[in-house]
Amino acid sequence: MLIGIAITLFLFSYFFIIIEKIPRAVIAVFGASLLIIFGVLTQEKAIHHIDWNTLGLLVGMMIIVDLTRRSGIFTFLAIWISKKVKGDPLLLMLSLSLLTAFLSALLDNVTTVLLIVPVALSIADQLEVDPTPFLFSQILMSNIGGTATLIGDPPNIIIAGQTQLSFMDFIINLAPVIIIIIIVALYIFYLLYRHKLVTKDELKTKLMVQNEWDHIKDFALLKKSLSVLSLVILGFSLHSILHLETATIALSGAMLLMIWTHEEPEDIFLAIEWPTLFFFAGLFVLVGGLIEVGVLDRLAVWSMSLTQGDPLIMAMLILFISALLSSFLDNIPFVATMIPLIQKLALLSQFTAAQTQPLWWALALGACLGGNGTLVGASANLIVAGIAEKNGIKIRYTQFLKVGFPIMILSTVISAIYLLIRYY
Template sequence: MQDVIIAIAIFAITYWFIITEIVHKATVALLGAVLMALFKILTQEEAFSYIDFNTIGLLIGMMIIVAITKKTGLFQYLAIKAAKLAEGDPLRILLSFAFVTAVSSALLDNVTTVLLMAPVTLLITDSLEIDPTPFLITQILASNIGGTATMIGDPPNIMIGSATDLGFVDFVVNLAPVVVVIFGVIILIIKKMYANQLKVSSEVKERIKDFDEHKVLQDKKLLVKSLFILGLTILGFAFHQFLELESAIVALAGAAILLFLSNLDPEQILEDIEWPTIFFFAALFVIVGGLEEVGVIEWVAHKVLGLTQGNLILMALLILWVSALASTVIDNIPFVATMIPLIQALAIADPSLQIEPLWWALALGACLGGNGSLVGASANVVVAGIAAKHNNSISFREYLKVGFPLMLIMMVISSIYIYLRYLI
């Protein structure tokens, strides 16, 4: 019983620090993981066994590929090209940027996408002399929506894919259809919201035509290599189950080959890896592993089964909405790290339970729920930080007014989708 109390205390205190952001979340998570070992909740071997190295490897591999690809200027090219195709019309630019962001987030990852798109967005809005806030908020929404569509688009999906037998194609087949619908609905709402606000003179529109998208392409040979390897990597994800390769091996293989072909200094590339995020993930796995080791996860699973009386519909909708609301308050990564073993425990407690719909409910709830507030997902925080550096701060309340209602709409659509597709 003492171990249970200690494990819960470490978990709760760690979460509190993560939520309040008093100390960097990676630092807190590492301390929490170490405390699990110091208090002998886990041995060193047990602690390492709980780390999902497939998730870690996949993240590192994709980060390397993206770090090399971004040196080509591809994202800036796409953004400027989209703005010119929109003929300088702010509303059309906003919508085209949203599309580019969503697609890029699905194929790479949403954090990297906004990291590269947001500065270009601010450049365009400065030229148009309009408030960048609608553009940036839309970009946040688009990145989280687009990232939901694939296994590699958003960290929660990476974690779910690694913890299950679900592959890249499974995510696309099961999540992409509803993501397309949600994206369409949200874009229509945003278009109506900002239609009157985003208007500029013809003279201002003409400025966009002066941008030369070709100038931002810094290394065309590297661009070809990057796109080729990225394409092969995504193809590898699609067939990784058939090839009997883990997704981490596919990502790391793509990263290693591109690093070799690029002939870039590996030290510089590895500096671009988000090492705090990597250690944050690893530490979270250990902390949640501590709860699992002392039986807390299993106990909660039995309580959930009792509460829902084993009703799959109630369970799926409960996971969807709890995930969404929780991800509005806290970063969705630690929440998903806790939920994965819980769903696995549900399957053990009731072997007849069809748990696949629960995974899709968790993915939709966590990824889309992150749109609910400015701290709900990593992409949100990144965009807010970039905006603040450019003296265009997005307030928590300002975002909440737009993001939270739209998140609720996303959840309603997701609820209908899950019910119609899996539960009837």
């Protein structure tokens, strides 16, 4: 009975998220509320399923990015980058895509899109081109680049915490295939948008003659913002050594910057993307309902039983199931569910550590790259959609699906070939 209610409410909510007739934050929270009303979850369990670290990280970074934006640095960067590529919008989109992938590996993909998307929107506005290609490429490359390192994407952090894999283990085993996928994705972006990203010569000229330094409105604020942002980024890279969660680091940095700049809290808190945060909270609870009634457990165990103890089949199944399910479910609770199942299957199959390790890379690749499949597949996707909506740009679910899902499938196939050649 409870299984049927949980599945029905999840599908009901997902249907309305897709058709976009009602704001997705409202639908997600309403669906989560119904789970509690019908007894699938208690309120305490629902709260437990919300990833407060993710929400705290988002709030902290939104505050820091908004205060940094007020200095004029994003407009400065937009003009500076534009002048480097002679104002060509296609080259700008490809350059920002590559930068996003690189920063997502060094920082994390959520922080990266919060920093880069305002730059992309400023460029698109000044060149009077459709911002959608910029936004789509930011989403896709943030998830691809974030897959390469331990700190780049939340699923990797969870896997590392449960398996004792090191920072270098992730780079050595995942970075090679991610570099290949980045090159392929850049070529696809070129083919998709080479005729769409065209602007007038006078707009290029107008951009080229601007002095980027004129757009820095407050040098004192800029210095303070960049100082705090540098500390926060350092904290992210050392969070496992400091034994601090990323939310604690981001929120501490945000409060420090607010104290330092003497900004009014009421004004700053308006910059927070509250609909995005409520959508995340509702989605976490909806997936939590499926976890509580055992839907994900049953699906995973049934899928793994098909492998009959063969490590190659198991790795391929983990990769493709993770990619497909992570496109439609949030990949954080999915990975948290898969880890103990993989550990148990490896133990029952008497796998050595060398045989088990490729299973973790399959899970990481599938869960992280799978986030590109749909607009709700990963945190970075929803953050970009929220920023876009605040700027009057509507990213539709089906619109993103047509671009994201094929690229997700292709990157998963490339990952499968890589795993096959390298480990089997």
